[in-house]
Amino acid sequence: MPLTPGHVLVAPRRHYEMLGDMGVQAGQEMGKWLPIISRVVTKTIFGEDPDRHWNVVQNNGARAAQVVPHVHFHIIPRPQTEGVHKPGFAMFGRGQRSELDDDEGEELSRAMRAELVQEIKRIHREEGIDLSADLVDRGKL
Helix, strand or coil: CCCCCCCEEECCCCCCCCHHHCCHHHHHHHHHHHHHHHHHHHHHHHCCCCCCCEEEECCCCHHHCCCCCCCCEEEEECCCCCCCCCHHHHHCCCCCCCCCCHHHHHHHHHHHHHHHHHHHHHHHHHHCCCCHHHHHHCCCC
């Protein structure tokens, strides 16, 4: 149940219950993809609007609101809302959730995949890092 359109989860393939359980290599892999996925999600939702706002949230343990016992990061776009909202409540979704039907979800995921392809090409062109093999080898592109 997304908090806003474009809310995605980024999780490692291997099971780690909490962030501190991950080794350095797994952490580096997650760290590589978080800014990329953040750019993809926010550009898909906000386009070229420079007023992009989003949360990246990761909870560890029940007292920290972790419900699923597997490391995962939430990337949550924060579009402009009517009126004033309390950021603390919005972060964890109280009073703010978006209904997303299957057709909208498919359209949004297609748009994000297309944006991911463009971002990977931009990174290769501007930073000289080729990430396409990571995704092609894993059947993601």
